[in-house]
Amino acid sequence: MIRVEDAEFYKENGYLLVKGVFNSEEVAQMRKAVDAIIQRAAMVNRDENAAWQGEFLPPEQLKKLVLKGFHDVHYHDAAFMRAAIHPNMVSVLEKLIGPNVQLHHSKMLVKPPENGAAFPMHQDQPYFPHEKHTMLAASIHLDNADEENGCLRVVPGSHKQGPMQHVGRHYLDHKAYPISDGTLCEAEAGDVLFFNYLTIHGSSANRSERTRRNVLFQYRDPEDFPTQNVHFDWGMGLMISGENPNFDKVKPNYQIVE
Ligand SMILES: O=C(O)CCC(=O)C(=O)O
Structure with missing residues (x-):
């Protein structure tokens, strides 16, 4: 699927x-599954606004912004499990991570038209720090994404700076790293943006009349261990490619929720 270059x-x-x-x-199958998750959540009053809060936008703008965000989507619908282990994904992941690849977690991010939330620039590393920094996101586009509907932006080469200080673990100083300085990654439905968890990234609000739906999987080398006991999600550790030489080293601690 990709070349050495x-x-x-x-x-x-x-x-x-x-x-x-x-x-x-x-x-189309993933879009249908995303819509069904939102509908089911609404039926049981779990349809919360997942938009990021903070002082990166004036409060009157922030309170209007909406993000439909849910984790563990491959536990909601098999369309996402098929995506997580899709041969095209595996073929790219083996070249970017290595022969052994493990799933860490999944989520969906739906920015509704006109008021879809922004993501201030940040690294993902503070949320789930690891020893070797092999972790990467694969952001699957379910809609065409451009500047107007809040496509992803990255700072090329920023992963080389290593872990950076974030405001309360969440985002970088928005004056030093404005979203508008990020390189636009415009994409079409079916395209995937892969980015390392140290790569500075973010996205602007959706000001268009179109929805922007993305599904995101985080993957790592199974020999890259977490350095903190945080962010243990369902499905963490599923083998996507190759073998796991350290099956016993890291295990999530599941709980029964009443
Ligand atoms: O999908 C986006 O626009 C940004 C998502 C993001 O930054 C994240 O999930 O860390």
């Missing part, structure tokens, strides 16, 4: 946009 680009720049990873039928 593409893997080199990822190593240098910390991100890679891969076109046409999913076909239109696969995208």
